[in-house]
Amino acid sequence: MPDSERVRTTVRDAPVQAPPSRAVRRGLGTAHGAVPASTTVFDDELPAVANLDPDLLDALRRAAIDAADDGVEFSVNGGWRSPEYQNQLLREAIAKYGSAEEAARWVATADTSAHVAGTAVDVGFAARAWLSEHGAGYGLCQIYRNEPWHYELRPEAPECGCPPQYADPSHDPRTRR
Ligand SMILES: [Zn+2]
Numbered sequence: 392m393p394d395s396e397r398v399r400t401t402v403r404d405a406p407v408q409a410p411p412s413r414a415v416r417r418g419l420g421t422a423h424g425a426v427p428a429s430t431t432v433f434d435d436e437l438p439a440v441a442n443l444d445p446d447l448l449d450a451l452r453r454a455a456i457d458a459a460d461d462g463v464e465f466s467v468n469g470g471w472r473s474p475e476y477q478n479q480l481l482r483e484a485i486a487k488y489g490s491a492e493e494a495a496r497w498v499a500t501a502d503t504s505a506h507v508a509g510t511a512v513d514v515g516f517a518a519r520a521w522l523s524e525h526g527a528g529y530g531l532c533q534i535y536r537n538e539p540w541h542y543e544l545r546p547e548a549p550e551c552g553c554p555p556q557y558a559d560p561s562h563d564p565r566t567r568r
Pocket of ligand 1: 469506511512513538540541542
């Protein structure tokens, strides 16, 4: 076979490099709650931040301003998500962990996800360390032992401290509907 034809054949038969899920995720962009790198709690133009519960966002911003005095930036890796985006993440988790049961330890369904409700935020590494020490004073609490990045607002926390953590989301009664 001529070389030029060989090349064409090779290209046509080459396996598709990107898994479909990544292409879909690119389709579900920032309008669905995807978060670009270096996003902070002050990025109002991003739906992932702007669609958070106002009380949660207020607490996050007060904490972020105080954390900045300690040289800590509050980066955001996840906030509000559309149901479509949440379901996409769930499908990816099922593919990654091999079963719906194991995926449920990490990713909630769109019906039960606090991210879809706008009441949860996933913070970056520096913010995580700072919040583990100071978060309760702002009502910001880690909810799951296996997700040190996932914070929600617990308004009673400044007085009573944060509630005991669930081992993982599959132990959370809110995820069992
Ligand atoms: Zn989360």
